[in-house]
Amino acid sequence: MKSALQINNEHLKELEDEAIYVMREVAAQFEKKVILFSGGKDSIVLVHLAKKAFWPARMPFSLLHIDTGHNFEETLTFRDDLARELNVELLVRYVQDSIDNGRVSEEKGINASRNKAQSVTLLDAIEELNIDVAIGGGRRDEEKARAKERFFSHRNEFGHWDPKNQRPELWNIFNGRKNVGEHFRVFPISNWTELDVWQYILNEKIKLPSLYYSHRRPVFRRNDVYLAWAPFMQLKPNEEVFEADVRCRTIGDITCTGVSLSVANTLEEVISEIAATRVTERGGRYDDRRSEAAMEDRKKVGYF
Amino acid sequence: MMNNNGNNNKSLLRFTTAGSVDDGKSTLIGRLLYDSKSIFEDQMDHIRESSKRLGREEVDLSLLTDGLRAEREQGITIDVAYRYFATPARKFIIADTPGHIQYTRNMVTGASTANLAVILIDARKGVVEQTVRHTYISSLLRINHIAFCINKMDMVGFDENRFLAIRSELEQLVNKLGIEDSHYIPISAKFGDNVVDRSTNMTWYNGMTFLRLIETIDIRQDYLNSSARFPVQTVVLPQSAEYHDYRGYAGRVAGGSFKPGDEITVLPSLLKSKIKSITVFEKKIDEATTGESVTLTLEDQIDISRGDLITGAGEMPLSGQDIRMMLCWFNEKSLRPGARYLIRNNTHETSCIIRAINYRMNIETLGKETSVESLNMNDIANVSIKTSRPIFYDPYKKNRITGSLIIIDEATNETMAAGMIDTE
Numbered sequence: 001m002k003s004a005l006q007i008n009n010e011h012l013k014e015l016e017d018e019a020i021y022v023m024r025e026v027a028a029q030f031e032k033k034v035i036l037f038s039g040g041k042d043s044i045v046l047v048h049l050a051k052k053a054f055w056p057a058r059m060p061f062s063l064l065h066i067d068t069g070h071n072f073e074e075t076l077t078f079r080d081d082l083a084r085e086l087n088v089e090l091l092v093r094y095v096q097d098s099i100d101n102g103r104v105s106e107e108k109g110i111n112a113s114r115n116k117a118q119s120v121t122l123l124d125a126i127e128e129l130n131i132d133v134a135i136g137g138g139r140r141d142e143e144k145a146r147a148k149e150r151f152f153s154h155r156n157e158f159g160h161w162d163p164k165n166q167r168p169e170l171w172n173i174f175n176g177r178k179n180v181g182e183h184f185r186v187f188p189i190s191n192w193t194e195l196d197v198w199q200y201i202l203n204e205k206i207k208l209p210s211l212y213y214s215h216r217r218p219v220f221r222r223n224d225v226y227l228a229w230a231p232f233m234q235l236k237p238n239e240e241v242f243e244a245d246v247r248c249r250t251i252g253d254i255t256c257t258g259v260s261l262s263v264a265n266t267l268e269e270v271i272s273e274i275a276a277t278r279v280t281e282r283g284g285r286y287d288d289r290r291s292e293a294a295m296e297d298r299k300k301v302g303y304f
Numbered sequence: 305m306m307n308n309n310g311n312n313n314k315s316l317l318r319f320t321t322a323g324s325v326d327d328g329k330s331t332l333i334g335r336l337l338y339d340s341k342s343i344f345e346d347q348m349d350h351i352r353e354s355s356k357r358l359g360r361e362e363v364d365l366s367l368l369t370d371g372l373r374a375e376r377e378q379g380i381t382i383d384v385a386y387r388y389f390a391t392p393a394r395k396f397i398i399a400d401t402p403g404h405i406q407y408t409r410n411m412v413t414g415a416s417t418a419n420l421a422v423i424l425i426d427a428r429k430g431v432v433e434q435t436v437r438h439t440y441i442s443s444l445l446r447i448n449h450i451a452f453c454i455n456k457m458d459m460v461g462f463d464e465n466r467f468l469a470i471r472s473e474l475e476q477l478v479n480k481l482g483i484e485d486s487h488y489i490p491i492s493a494k495f496g497d498n499v500v501d502r503s504t505n506m507t508w509y510n511g512m513t514f515l516r517l518i519e520t521i522d523i524r525q526d527y528l529n530s531s532a533r534f535p536v537q538t539v540v541l542p543q544s545a546e547y548h549d550y551r552g553y554a555g556r557v558a559g560g561s562f563k564p565g566d567e568i569t570v571l572p573s574l575l576k577s578k579i580k581s582i583t584v585f586e587k588k589i590d591e592a593t594t595g596e597s598v599t600l601t602l603e604d605q606i607d608i609s610r611g612d613l614i615t616g617a618g619e620m621p622l623s624g625q626d627i628r629m630m631l632c633w634f635n636e637k638s639l640r641p642g643a644r645y646l647i648r649n650n651t652h653e654t655s656c657i658i659r660a661i662n663y664r665m666n667i668e669t670l671g672k673e674t675s676v677e678s679l680n681m682n683d684i685a686n687v688s689i690k691t692s693r694p695i696f697y698d699p700y701k702k703n704r705i706t707g708s709l710i711i712i713d714e715a716t717n718e719t720m721a722a723g724m725i726d727t728e
Contacts, residue, residue: 011316011395013596020597021556024537028610028651052585053597056550057542140386147385166383167719168409168634170416171708172556173648177717191397193388 012200016049019188021172022151023053023135026186027060029176030133034064034091036122039075040251041208042137042189044082045197048206049188050135051086061135062089066122068114068253069096070230075251078209093125110234113255123159126183133176133184141193151190157181198274202267211248212270214263219244225258249274314523320399320414320447322438323424328455332424332493332514333387333400334365339500340515342389383407384414393519408667408682409634411438412722415445416708419523422451422514427460427490431473433668439474440667443481444630444684444724446704448526450478451487451517458492462505480670487521489514527594530703531618532560534568535650536610540599552583552599553608558650558705559698561593562600562616570606571613571623571696577604579616611652613696613706621696621706622727628662629700629723631679631687635713637720639679639687645720647691649709654693656711662686686726700724 026033035050037043050059063083083090095114098104103124104117126134140147150166152174167175176184189197201208218229220239227233228248229241233255246259247270264270323329337343348363355364387398399414401407415421421442425435442450452474460466467490478486489498490509497503500515512520540552562568566579580601582592592598600614608614615621633639639658647656663672664685672686679685700707711721 010314014316017556017595017597021537024554024597025651028538053554054540055583055585055599056544056547056552057540141388147387148383163383168413168722169719170413170710170722171705172417173650173708173710175648175710175712175717175719177646177712179717191386191388193390195390196395 009199009203012196012203015189015192015196016052016200018172018191019049020053022174022186022188023050025152025174025176026133026135026188027054029174030184032129032131033061033133033135034129034131035061035135036137037063037065037079037090038137038252039065039072039079039209040137041197041201041212042139044206044208045189045200046135046137047082047086048204058087062091064091064093064125064129064131064134066118066125067092067094067096068118069094070114070232070254072209072211072228072248072251072254074209074211091125091129093121093128095121097121098124110236112234113253115253115256118253119159126159131183132178133186135186135188137189138185138187139192139194139197140190149187149190151187152176153185153187154178155183155185159183161185195271195274198267198271202271209251211251214245214247214265216243216245217259218242219246219259226261228254228257228259230254314394314419316395316397317420317518317521317523318397318399318418319420319422319451319518320401320411320418320442321422321424322401322411322414322442323455324426324429324432324434327424327426328366328493329400329424330366331364332422332453332455332491332499333398334367335493335496335499336515337387337389338365339496340389340391384410391515391519396518408437408441408684409632411441412445412632412634415441415447416704416722418445418447419526420449420451420518420521421447422453422518424453424455424493425470425474427454427456427466427470430470431477435474436477436670437667439477439481439483440665440670441684443483444632446700446724448483449485449487449521449523450483451489451514453493453514454488454490455493457490457497457503457506458495462490462497462503464490464506464508467509485521487511487517489517530559530594531621531698532562532566532568532616533558533621533698533703533706534562534600534614534616535652535706536608536612536614537651538610539608550601551605552601553614554597554599555614555651556597557592557594559594559703560616560618561591562598563591564588566616568602568614568616569620570608571615571621572694573607573612575604575606577602577606579603611650613650613652621698623694623696625691625694626659626688627656627691627695627697627725628686628688628727629709629725630665631685631711631721631723633679633681633683633685633721635718635720636681637713638681639721640677644714646712646714647689647695647709647723648712649695649697649725650706652695654691654695655714656689656691659688659690662688687723697725699727701726 095117098121099106104120150169218241219226220229220241245263247262264273321329351367354367385400401411401414423438471488491498498513534555536553537555540554542550564579569576580603582589583599641658643658661676663674664676698706707725709723710719713720
């Protein structure tokens, strides 16, 4: 058995060619274009691909961050630095504002998360800023409902996705035509797997927030998942906070991002761990565990 | 045909799977993922729980691919689902397409980007109407390689004669449709025979297992021998001090290859120039081949915009306004002669009028039906259109990218049909 690092990586070139092609179609077919930027590795890869697609010109996209307020501090610094370095506009909209003006109500209880509320803030931002396309880092290997997502995914004037009535997508012809008020979500790295993303980051020497590498932080265990602890999180009586060496496999809202116990300090070590792992990266996401069709239900009403 | 040297072969294979309802298509994919150890523990836990809740006796591997809620409830696949797995030899992208009649459009969609079609046949039933339909669609979409998996061999006592009888019937079909490369494998997806591991129940079979076939099948020649084509997606104008006069043309090579110094002709203007540089990001490259996303610069300042086609070595593409094509109709609203639509081929968009339905294919009998007044969803027909401006194309048989187009309803913006340009 070969190790993950020895696997022939020629297919990454084809995945990159495809993603760049999709980015350029977005540039040509839409007006107000944003990349949904979470500070996670997938959105960092998107920004890297956009940089390559339009060089030596600046990418024709702004970055849009929907901030739940429950962040890993480092992600925000990383986000600001990246936007400055690329000289692109950074737009931030806050879930807290949506809560304050009554657009959404805060979830209560032990598993409270602002993950679902993000959809409202995102749709409001799309309307406010006249965004007609939002590029996301969604991948079809992440989750069952995502497996049927198109590259160019149409959203009606309510921002809703109709999975049973998607436009057929053939060859490399993408139909981004729409009526006023409607928008598209576009997923250039649809065909990438988690391992592809990591190997691409390694090959391209893409800088990541250090949260993706082993670091020491307070954590606690809930069911089978280790969660990063933050002061606003409620603990159950049997849960206790302790220090551990961990790394993040995904980075999102701190309340629903599971961490792995790990001492991997380099990309090579992280990739070896991922190649050997037996649990999917979303297995650590609390938001997906709520019900079997949790992702599908959230996507229909405007989730990422 | 075969190439065992993974380093020289394409390391990404896209394949589509098709079969009738209950042929075990989802089970085959589940088995492939399970036996190649591509299923994670949490996914497996999920399937165990779901199988129990749905009252299935054993762990149902087909639940791995049946994604949307409606599908899980009905136990059938209703939309194309994409699946990924990798072995040390190759990475695979599977377009899992539904088998029943009303979703022919999904099979066409999945087939449009596939290198290989996998068609499942129930060994008890043999070649049925849907087998003919799926094989025909694979040949129509010009998939050069087909793997026929004769499944449920356990239900026919692993009988070699049964397999040979089905195989010979399939070979007649393959000859009739002119398919270049076909393979026949007796399997049991449920028990894993000849999927990843060689069957101990069918020692009479000396061919490759299914996994071995898809790991080694050589698809390189499918990309060769086409003329050089570069549809322009967007013009790169940095307008910065450093790149003051820079003008680049961004696109993905749709046929043949381009090199710096090559003479090119731009369509529709027919202006000529030479390639000055080809870049991928900051890196200058010596050659761009089919499938590569690159940026070209030219020796001369000529007017080029999105929708133009840069052509290089080889034959010039065809051009014209009267186009004949095979069309697969996707929408509930039917097509009638005289209707107007938008068409998009490559990055170029124009309008068209439907002039005539020349014939409709009966894809069960492969007969041609004439005097057809309209086309309904999932119909496949030969149609003549007239475009408002000339389009530039190759016959679909020569180039799947420059020979294909979609038809869009201007009122609803929906994609109504897929067309494959035919010049016969």
